Amino acid sequence: MTDPHPRESLSDQIRRGALLSTDCPSREVLKRMTSLWGLLVLMILRDGTRRFSDLRRAAAGVSEKMLAQTLQGLEADGLIDRHAFPVIPPHVEYSLTPLGIEAAERVAALADWVEVNLPRVMEARATRLAAE
Amino acid sequence: MTDPHPRESLSDQIRRGALLSTDCPSREVLKRMTSLWGLLVLMILRDGTRRFSDLRRAAAGVSEKMLAQTLQGLEADGLIDRHAFPVIPPHVEYSLTPLGIEAAERVAALADWVEVNLPRVMEARATRLAAE
DNA sequence: CAGTATCCCTTTTGATACTG
């Protein structure tokens, strides 16, 4: 079994097809982080610990199924912690791990860039539309 | 028509549902940037101008349909430039716009983080698996 | 070469109902 991530530049990895190739796990990790709900969960949890139902409210529009799926994926990746209190009714809290804090920062940087530059993007779309 | 992006903190926008709400265009922009092919195209073009067929080779596995669709989306967003030479056979070159260069940097930062920290993520997944 | 058009299959997602 060869290491799919030798020490070479990122663009070299792209050329070699290692980065994000179908069989590279990084693709899945990136997907979970940049999916709409994954991204929202990471950003919401930057503000602190949240319960399942809090997250449902904060990530407006998410279904129970998708939220549960998203949380499980991020937890498996080690980006968030799940702490269940053994009480009835159930009480479960989610929070970012140190790894998740780092990840959330990058994701937030990207989302922030889009928010800040959205006017420029919208202008580009309008200009293009007007030209037709 | 009210401005969906007033000057308030990002987390306030999330709470208000403005960021990435179904009817906010930022969601679509982010989606194009973080889609597998969108991300790859942005990163490949960081190395310089490429022709359509070059991109097909560089982004191994992409279909003509998806590449064309991706390029049109990124072009409409003002992230890449399309320059068609009026010759036969056709010759079309794609490159990053100044806006696209900024965007590509953020995307690359995220992808780099995932690549660098993949071992930590994989370890988290393995640990979790072993605990069952 | 650089696409577009069409068909079809797979994956994703949402609604709803149910459980510990």
Added chain:
DNA sequence: CAGTATCAAAAGGGATACTG
């Protein structure tokens, strides 16, 4: 409360054939 199970709807994406 915090999920799981199930089914139907919708979107995503590939293979192929065709065009300027």
